[in-house]
Amino acid sequence: MSQNLCIGLAGLGTVGSGLVEMLQKNHDEILRRTGREITIKTVAVHNIAKKRDLPAGVHLTDDAMSLADDPDIQVVVELMGGTTVARELILRAMRNGKSVVTANKALLAEYGREIFALAAEKNVALGYEASSAGAIPVIQTLRDSLAGNHITSVMGILNGTSNYILSEMNNNGFDFPTALKAAQDMGYAEADPSLDIDGQDAAHKLALLIRLAWGVHYDFSKLSIEGIRGLDPLDIQFAREFGYRIKLIGQARDENGKIEAGVFPALVHHSMLLARVNGAYNAVRIEGNAVGSLFLHGLGAGSRPTASAVLGDLLAIARRDEVNSAEANTGFIDALPDAEILPSDETISPWYTRATVRDTYGVLRDIATVFADEGISFAQLIQKAASQDDCVSLVLMTHDTTGTAIKKATRRLYEDGTLLVPATCFRILAASGNEAEGV
Amino acid sequence: MSQNLCIGLAGLGTVGSGLVEMLQKNHDEILRRTGREITIKTVAVHNIAKKRDLPAGVHLTDDAMSLADDPDIQVVVELMGGTTVARELILRAMRNGKSVVTANKALLAEYGREIFALAAEKNVALGYEASSAGAIPVIQTLRDSLAGNHITSVMGILNGTSNYILSEMNNNGFDFPTALKAAQDMGYAEADPSLDIDGQDAAHKLALLIRLAWGVHYDFSKLSIEGIRGLDPLDIQFAREFGYRIKLIGQARDENGKIEAGVFPALVHHSMLLARVNGAYNAVRIEGNAVGSLFLHGLGAGSRPTASAVLGDLLAIARRDEVNSAEANTGFIDALPDAEILPSDETISPWYTRATVRDTYGVLRDIATVFADEGISFAQLIQKAASQDDCVSLVLMTHDTTGTAIKKATRRLYEDGTLLVPATCFRILAASGNEAEGV
Numbered sequence: 001m002s003q004n005l006c007i008g009l010a011g012l013g014t015v016g017s018g019l020v021e022m023l024q025k026n027h028d029e030i031l032r033r034t035g036r037e038i039t040i041k042t043v044a045v046h047n048i049a050k051k052r053d054l055p056a057g058v059h060l061t062d063d064a065m066s067l068a069d070d071p072d073i074q075v076v077v078e079l080m081g082g083t084t085v086a087r088e089l090i091l092r093a094m095r096n097g098k099s100v101v102t103a104n105k106a107l108l109a110e111y112g113r114e115i116f117a118l119a120a121e122k123n124v125a126l127g128y129e130a131s132s133a134g135a136i137p138v139i140q141t142l143r144d145s146l147a148g149n150h151i152t153s154v155m156g157i158l159n160g161t162s163n164y165i166l167s168e169m170n171n172n173g174f175d176f177p178t179a180l181k182a183a184q185d186m187g188y189a190e191a192d193p194s195l196d197i198d199g200q201d202a203a204h205k206l207a208l209l210i211r212l213a214w215g216v217h218y219d220f221s222k223l224s225i226e227g228i229r230g231l232d233p234l235d236i237q238f239a240r241e242f243g244y245r246i247k248l249i250g251q252a253r254d255e256n257g258k259i260e261a262g263v264f265p266a267l268v269h270h271s272m273l274l275a276r277v278n279g280a281y282n283a284v285r286i287e288g289n290a291v292g293s294l295f296l297h298g299l300g301a302g303s304r305p306t307a308s309a310v311l312g313d314l315l316a317i318a319r320r321d322e323v324n325s326a327e328a329n330t331g332f333i334d335a336l337p338d339a340e341i342l343p344s345d346e347t348i349s350p351w352y353t354r355a356t357v358r359d360t361y362g363v364l365r366d367i368a369t370v371f372a373d374e375g376i377s378f379a380q381l382i383q384k385a386a387s388q389d390d391c392v393s394l395v396l397m398t399h400d401t402t403g404t405a406i407k408k409a410t411r412r413l414y415e416d417g418t419l420l421v422p423a424t425c426f427r428i429l430a431a432s433g434n435e436a437e438g439v
Numbered sequence: 440m441s442q443n444l445c446i447g448l449a450g451l452g453t454v455g456s457g458l459v460e461m462l463q464k465n466h467d468e469i470l471r472r473t474g475r476e477i478t479i480k481t482v483a484v485h486n487i488a489k490k491r492d493l494p495a496g497v498h499l500t501d502d503a504m505s506l507a508d509d510p511d512i513q514v515v516v517e518l519m520g521g522t523t524v525a526r527e528l529i530l531r532a533m534r535n536g537k538s539v540v541t542a543n544k545a546l547l548a549e550y551g552r553e554i555f556a557l558a559a560e561k562n563v564a565l566g567y568e569a570s571s572a573g574a575i576p577v578i579q580t581l582r583d584s585l586a587g588n589h590i591t592s593v594m595g596i597l598n599g600t601s602n603y604i605l606s607e608m609n610n611n612g613f614d615f616p617t618a619l620k621a622a623q624d625m626g627y628a629e630a631d632p633s634l635d636i637d638g639q640d641a642a643h644k645l646a647l648l649i650r651l652a653w654g655v656h657y658d659f660s661k662l663s664i665e666g667i668r669g670l671d672p673l674d675i676q677f678a679r680e681f682g683y684r685i686k687l688i689g690q691a692r693d694e695n696g697k698i699e700a701g702v703f704p705a706l707v708h709h710s711m712l713l714a715r716v717n718g719a720y721n722a723v724r725i726e727g728n729a730v731g732s733l734f735l736h737g738l739g740a741g742s743r744p745t746a747s748a749v750l751g752d753l754l755a756i757a758r759r760d761e762v763n764s765a766e767a768n769t770g771f772i773d774a775l776p777d778a779e780i781l782p783s784d785e786t787i788s789p790w791y792t793r794a795t796v797r798d799t800y801g802v803l804r805d806i807a808t809v810f811a812d813e814g815i816s817f818a819q820l821i822q823k824a825a826s827q828d829d830c831v832s833l834v835l836m837t838h839d840t841t842g843t844a845i846k847k848a849t850r851r852l853y854e855d856g857t858l859l860v861p862a863t864c865f866r867i868l869a870a871s872g873n874e875a876e877g878v
Contacts, residue, residue, distance in 0.1 A: 022729045026589050032654055033586045035772040129584065135730045137576075137584035145568065145576035147472045148750025150465050215471055273715060273736060290461045290747035291574040295736040297712060308729035311587025320759075333474040 004037045005318045008067030010044040010089055011080035012052060015103055015130070018303030019077065019310050024055060030311070034318040041072055044080070068092035075125075075317055077310060078102040087111055094118050094126075101313045103130035103306055109204035109220045112211065116336070119329050126329045127313025132205040133158055133282040135305035136298040137312065142212035142286065143331035149288030151213040155251040155429070156284035157277045158205040158263075160300035161189045161196035162228050162248040164280045166236075170245060171278075175233050188280050188301075198227035199248065199263040206250035209284070210261055214254060215332040216339035224262035224344040231265065235354060235424055238395045239267050242380065244352075245275040249429060255342050262344035267352050267428045273297070274429070345403035350379065350428040353396040353410060356420045366418045367394070374409040376401045391420055397428070443476045444757045447506030449483045449528055450519035451491060454542055454569070457742030458516065458749050463494060469750075473757040480511055483519070507531035514756055516749060517541040526550055533561050540752045542569035542745055548643035548659045551650065555775070558768050565768045566752025571644040572597055572721040574744035575737040576751065581651035581725065582770035588727030590652040594690040594868070595723035596716045597644040597702075599739035600635035601667050601687040603627045603719045605675075609684060610717075614672050627719050627740075637666035638687065638702040645689035648723070649700055653693060654771040655778035663701035663783040670704065674793060674863055677834045678706050681819065683791075684714040688868060694781050701783035706791050706867045712736070713868070784842035789818065789867040792835040792849060795859045805857045806833070813848040815840045830859060836867070 009016055023030070023038060030038060043054065044064040052060065061067075067076050068089055076093040080086050083106055090100050090107070095118070102108070108115060108131055119126040129139045133156065142151070157163050161183055168179035180197070183189035195201045203225045210218045228248050239246050244267035252261035268275040273295050277283040282300030287293050299305035330336060357363045364383075371378070380397040398406070403425075410423035448455055462469070462477060469477060482493065483503040491499065500506075506515050507528055515532040517539060519525050525546055529539050534557070541547070547554060547570055558565040568578045572595065581590070596602050600622055607618035619636070622628035634640045642664045649657045667687050678685050683706035691700035707714040712734050716722040721739030726732050738744035769775060796802045803822075810817070819836040837845070842864075849862035 018729070022587060025728065026587060029589055029654075030587060032771055032773070135733060137580050137733075140579060140584050141576050144755060145579050145751040146747065147754040148461060148465060148469060149747055150468055215468075273712065276712060276715060288747065289464065290457070290743040290750065292738045292741075292744050294574060294576075295734075297734040297736070299731045302731075304729045305731050308585065308588055308727065311729065312584040315586040316583060332471055334471070 004039050005034075005074055005314075006039055006041050006072050007075045007077055007314065008042045008044070008070060008073040009040055009077045009079065010064045010067055010086070011078065012043055012045045013079065014303045015306040015310065016043070016079040018307035019079070020054060022304060022307045022311060030315065034315055036318050038314060038318060042067055042070065064089050065092060068096055068098065073098060075099045075101060075314065077314070078104060079310070081106075083107045083110055090115060091118060094122050094124050097122060097124060099125040099127070099317050101127040101310055101317070103128070103310060105131040105201070105204040105208060109207040112208070113217050116330055120335070125317050127317065128208070129313050130306050130309035132208050133284055134160070134298065134300040134302065135308045136282055136284060136296045136300070137309070138209065138284045138296055139212060140312070141294070141296065142209065146286065146288050146291055146294070147331060149290045151254065151286065151288045153251065153253040153287045154209050154213050154284065155249055155274070157247055157274060157282050158202040158250045158284070158300070159196050159199075159248060160280035160282055161193065162202070163277060163282070164188045165197065166228065166231075166246060166248065167278050169231065169233055169236050170240070173233065176229070176231050197229050199225040202248060202250045203263045206252060206261060206263060210252045210259060210339065211336065212331055213252065213286075214259060214339070215330065215336055216259065217336045218259060218261060218339040218341070222341055224264070226262075226264045228265050232424065234393065235426070238354060238382070238393075239352065241382070242267070242397060243270050244268060244428070245270060246426065247274060247277070249274075251429075253347070255347060257340060258342035259339045260342040260344055260347045264344075265426055267426055269429070272429070345407070348400040348402055349430050350400055351398045351403075351406045352426045352428055353398065353406065354424040355394045355396065355410070355413070356391050357394055357418060358420065359390050359392045363418060364394070367396075367413060370409050370412050371396075371398075374405045376405055376409055403427070443478050444513055444753075445478055445480050445511050446514045446516055446753070447481045447483070447509060447512040448479055448516045448518065449503045449506055449525070450517065451482055451484050452518065453742045454745040454749065455482070455518040457746035458518070459493065461743060461746045461750060469754065473754055475757050477753060477757060481506055481509065503528050504531060507535055507537065512537060514538045514540060514753065516753070517543060518749070520545070522546045522549055529554060530557060533557050533563050533565075536561060536563060538564040538566070538756050540566040540749055540756070542567070542749060544570040544640070544643040544647060548646040551647070552656050555769055559774070564756050566756065567647070568752050569745045569748035571647050572723055573599070573737065573739040573741065574747045575721055575723060575735045575739070576748070577648065577723045577735055578651060579751070580733070580735065581648065585725065585727050585730055585733070586770060588729045590693065590725065590727045592690065592692040592726045593648050593652050593723065594688055594713070596686055596713060596721050597641040597689045597723070597739070598635050598638075598687060599719035599721055600628045600632065601641070602716060602721070604636065605667065605670075605685060605687065606717050608670065608672055608675050609679070612672065615668070615670050636668050638664040641687060641689045642702045645691060645700060645702060649691045649698060649778065650775065651770055652691065652725075653698060653778070654769065654775055655698065656775045657698060657700060657778040657780070661780055663703070665701075665703040667704050671863065673832065674865070677793060677821070677832075678791065680821070681706070681836060682709050683707060683867070684709060685865065686713060686716070690868075692786070694786060696779060697781035698778045699781040699783055699786045703783075704865055706865055708868070711868070784846070787839040787841055788869050789839055790837045790842075790845045791865045791867055792837065792845065793863040794833045794835065794849070794852070795830050796833055796857060797859065798829055798831045802857060803833070806835075806852060809848050809851050810835075810837075813844045815844055815848055842866070
């Protein structure tokens with residue numbers, strides 16, 4: 001084992017800068033834990049002319065591919081993002097026998113099959129703890145700690161931007177545009193926030209967690225994805241009246257060997273720890289047949305927290321030269337089969353439905369008739385006072401039913417004129433285990 | 440790498456039985472994750488005559504030491520507990536080149552230096568995830584995931600029995616004996632509950648976490664330990680009025696290179712996730728200079744949850760034959776130095792004090808004078824109505840001060856007759872980071 005571990009870093013944005021900072025700040029402790037110096041030989045950046053604050057002796061280049069070809073570099077750390085140059089860089093580095101550490105969830109979700117297969121073929125380590133839920137060690141937990149479990153469900157708050165927006169709406173009564181603006185002002189949301197608020201970012205992470213939990217390849221393009229864009233504060237308020245928070249949830253469950261998965265806004269009961277995840281934090285709740293329920297909570301993004309996860313992977317590589325890549329990367333010995341997919345709308349859960357109706361005699365009877373016709377029964381119902389234009393909001397909480405049934409019933413009611421606008425429908429998160437707060 | 444991993448199991452109580460069960464139930468998934476059959480050759484039990492439900496072909500013995508001497512056995516799993524036979528078994532197994540997995544927190548806390556040194560010398564793996572916080576992967580998280588951090592604090596609810604008792608007192612208004620009885624009826628507490636309610640069990644776990652967080656050996660006999668025996672329901676009730684729960688906390692902090700550590704009942708503000716840990720659950724909150732705050736929550740004991748942690752260790756051993764024991768075991772390359780210890784009473788935090796005084800003129804002035812004299816200032820104060828014998832309870836919430844100052848001030852007030860009984864004093868847990876609930 002050579003004394004130094006020589007790395008090439010692609011990308012010097014928020015996370016790359018955090019990594020450089022923490023490697024310097026925690027130098028002595030890292031040395032105590034690995035016995036090796038971890039040195040950055042070269043950093044690849046887009047704009048080489050820009051002034052950078054780097055340790056002495058670090059080379060700068062604007063040719064990311066040169067990291068993959070440099071024989072001195074043992075590990076390429078890819079923190080540039082995107083799925084074009086980053087993909088080419090990672091594949092090339094692995095073909096040249098180098099280990100790779102990446103935070104690139106989009107790349108691994110969309111091109112994971114190709115990348116994991118090459119890592120196994122070349123017997124190189126692929127570290128990607130930073131690609132899911134930031135500083136939370138969920139990759140390692142699923143791959144290693146819970147390896148003796150049959151995992152039954154993984155659910156989480158996997159996007160800090162959306163969670164910040166939902167927290168602002170919930171805590172401060174903001175409407176969606178105001179909360180989004182607040183997130184942008186805080187630096188939590190991009191100028192174009194689509195990837196975050198429309199659920200794709202959470203879905204990328206969920207795809208990675210499914211691979212680790214069940215050893216299957218879930219085609220990302222088949223994931224059911226709904227975001228929180230335009231969420232009505234009315235629903236936040238009604239949910240609270242029933243004791244719930246609305247959260248953007250990524251969830252995957254094993255239903256008799258089929259995987260049901262999706263990203264969607266859902267009502268989470270306040271007694272669940274997931275309901276208590278505030279601001280830009282992320283959290284993951286895993287259920288397994290041995291572990292019961294395990295809940296992990298931490299910062300989902302940011303310079304230092306993401307660097308913490310990158311460092312964990314780097315130190316694991318520094319600590320052992322020998323790689324058995326199948327285990328080190330996916331946690332499974334063989335190439336992964338395709339997941340058998342159970343469409344999200346065919347699984348059952350309780351649902352929340354808000355309907356806007358004319359405040360007239362017989363409306364409730366009409367709704368009850370159609371719901372009964374679709375096999376849906378009510379658990380609770382509240383009717384809010386009529387607004388000035390004689391419309392009222394009805395909130396219906398159902399017993400277990402399918403998304404298909406809910407959507408069909410509410411569409412029928414809209415089409416026959418009972419509902420004045422299309423209904424708003426959210427799942428109510430169901431979880432076994434006892435996390436109830438000591439109220 | 441041989442196809443089978445052959446283990447010897449010492450102890451077939453709650454955890455041992457859970458391990459046997461999960462190895463059978465999850466056989467196919469374990470094989471997919473390791474490529475190896477994990478087979479139990481021999482189980483050592485105390486009473487060999489008792490009927491056992493074991494897979495065909497498993498040998499029974501009442502000679503635990505024979506596991507350490509059997510050349511077929513590659514890993515000894517020690518789930519018998521105690522610090523005499525278990526210690527001898529583990530040391531002998533390691534001397535014979537075998538890896539060891541254990542859930543024995545008392546043994547590792549009290550004899551850790553000897554055991555870790557031998558593991559390093561013999562280059563064998565020592566897995567002990569199950570020894571701290573049950574199913575929560577806190578060992579792996581500190582050793583591996585957070586290895587690139589400087590850890591600033593570790594605090595947790597590390598004993599499920601005490602937490603169950605405190606939850607029952609908080610949620611149901613039980614007094615201590617009733618809540619203890621309830622815990623015993625549920626099987627959470629032993630007939631002699633001392634190890635749990637007096638804090639030793641939590642302290643054993645804390646000693647292990649200190650080793651992993653800072654790479655130091657903290658002499659267990661020097662740990663400050665207070666339990667919850669005889670806790671007065673009055674304090675639970677007053678704490679609630681200020682927005683706090685009382686929890687039995689194990690805490691260790693790095694104060695400029697010195698380690699301040701102890702187990703004590705403390706007031707935890709309801710906005711912290713630690714306050715939401717209910718029943719027999721455990722939780723650990725770790726702060727590091729990169730990760731920020733990370734919170735892990737899961738079952739702290741029980742057959743299957745503890746077996747989940749044992750299995751994680753076993754599978755890690757099955758996945759790699761080569762061991763670099765320093766890393767695999769403590770996460771540090773060199774032998775660990777002794778911790779520099781900062782006595783718990785010399786560190787600062789806010790304090791809660793309940794004083795019982797005669798309801799007469801001047802009492803408050805006398806208390807304020809003595810507190811000021813000891814450099815303590817008040818944040819809040821409430822006085823409860825006089826009881827029938829003319830006593831009143833005063834609750835004082837202080838600003839940051841030391842345990843030494845609080846104890847000195849309250850002792851002076853008792854000795855001079857101002858307090859009718861010795862004061863009850865608890866720390867108020869201070870945590871950085873923002874975990875606040877979305878109220």
